[in-house]
Amino acid sequence: MRSFEYWVPTRILFGEGAEEKTAEEVRRLGAQRVLIVSGGSSARRSGLLDRIEAQLRQAGITCETFEGAQPNPRLDHAREGVRRAIAMDAQLILAVGGGSAIDTAKGIAHGAANPETDIWEFWTGRAPLEKSLPVGVVLTISAAGSETSDSSVLTDTASGQKRGLSSPFNRPIFAVMDPALTLTLPVWQVKCGVVDIMMHTMDRYFNPAQDNQLTDAIAEALLRTVIRCGREAVADPTNYAAMSELMWAGSLSHNGLTGLGGVKDFAPHQLGHELSARFDVSHGASLAAVWGGWADFCLPQDPARFARFGREVWGIAETDELSAAKQAIAATVGYFAEIGMPTGFSELGIGLQSEEQLAEMARAVTFGGARKIGSFVVLGEEEILEIYRRCNH
Numbered sequence: 001m002r003s004f005e006y007w008v009p010t011r012i013l014f015g016e017g018a019e020e021k022t023a024e025e026v027r028r029l030g031a032q033r034v035l036i037v038s039g040g041s042s043a044r045r046s047g048l049l050d051r052i053e054a055q056l057r058q059a060g061i062t063c064e065t066f067e068g069a070q071p072n073p074r075l076d077h078a079r080e081g082v083r084r085a086i087a088m089d090a091q092l093i094l095a096v097g098g099g100s101a102i103d104t105a106k107g108i109a110h111g112a113a114n115p116e117t118d119i120w121e122f123w124t125g126r127a128p129l130e131k132s133l134p135v136g137v138v139l140t141i142s143a144a145g146s147e148t149s150d151s152s153v154l155t156d157t158a159s160g161q162k163r164g165l166s167s168p169f170n171r172p173i174f175a176v177m178d179p180a181l182t183l184t185l186p187v188w189q190v191k192c193g194v195v196d197i198m199m200h201t202m203d204r205y206f207n208p209a210q211d212n213q214l215t216d217a218i219a220e221a222l223l224r225t226v227i228r229c230g231r232e233a234v235a236d237p238t239n240y241a242a243m244s245e246l247m248w249a250g251s252l253s254h255n256g257l258t259g260l261g262g263v264k265d266f267a268p269h270q271l272g273h274e275l276s277a278r279f280d281v282s283h284g285a286s287l288a289a290v291w292g293g294w295a296d297f298c299l300p301q302d303p304a305r306f307a308r309f310g311r312e313v314w315g316i317a318e319t320d321e322l323s324a325a326k327q328a329i330a331a332t333v334g335y336f337a338e339i340g341m342p343t344g345f346s347e348l349g350i351g352l353q354s355e356e357q358l359a360e361m362a363r364a365v366t367f368g369g370a371r372k373i374g375s376f377v378v379l380g381e382e383e384i385l386e387i388y389r390r391c392n393h
Helices: 018-028 048-058 075-087 099-113 187-205 213-235 240-254 267-279 283-301 303-314 321-338 355-365 381-391
Strands: 011-014 033-038 062-066 092-097 135-139 151-156 161-166 174-177
Touching: 011 018, 011 240, 018 048, 018 092, 018 135, 018 174, 033 048, 033 075, 033 099, 048 062, 048 092, 062 075, 075 099, 075 151, 092 099, 099 135, 099 151, 151 267, 161 267, 174 240, 187 213, 187 240, 187 267, 187 283, 213 240, 213 303, 267 283, 267 355, 267 381, 283 303, 283 321, 283 381, 303 321, 355 381
Parallel strands: 011 174, 033 062, 033 092, 092 135, 135 174
Antiparallel strands: 151 161
């Protein structure tokens, strides 16, 4: 087992009826003024926002609601939220929704605590993030894992850039996780969530470390659970047992547990970010569309790793390492197709890309040649271009 440092300060309130503890948790933290951040109309339409607002007010807590967070959360929207938070002197930002609302809330919290700095400076690394407001979460979508993660993603539509920020200040202080709130999700969101949860785990599992047996076993068990429950949830999104397992798996997949002692790879995420920024496609769908091309390109680096993945996650009995590795990749891509996720650019809905367009995308992923991505296989512009070619079908 390799050395690591691990700290996840998020208090979890999990189970049916957990949403009723929201105001109690805010009051326990001593916050008196709360900005609620939510996505589209579903939280309002379902009555959840009304219930949360009523809870807070009955507890003597002042609250305002800032709605409109979108998939691939927008920088400009977060900036407006910063202005709202500063105007009301918010003491806590409460996200009600999924990853987009939570990432927006994190951006607002950072901006409100640092009013002298534009929040994009933190995402581009031009300014250090040294303080923030506390963020609480009422989770409604099992996918991003942002409710316990140190990550946050924003998209600058003006420049077409989608950037991620990792910081201890991104960890929410509490997360209310009531699986009943996920039972009305559209099937498409359930599918995208399944892929995102798997990818957060696989982007840690595929790394250069070879001696993290317990961490590997945790990741493999999580993947087996998500694969099984993902099938059940896609078939019936009202299946509480399946949806509750996915909700907990989503948090565990992105709170660092499944990669302890290893080096995060996250190349598929970087490849997918370019697609969702450029074409505004769903995050989970972009990941499914690129993973097969990435895996096929990276296979020669470590066939044994893919073979273990196949045996422990997919139950592949093949003894030959290379054959087992290829079967593992095929099984994963086949699963994405089985649950109705795209496995290439055409199915993603962006159409076949010209060689010039592929090269432009590869260049953008490297920030104009300023960086390489990945750790399992380190990828530069030429390698990224080749992966995009393999996805271009």
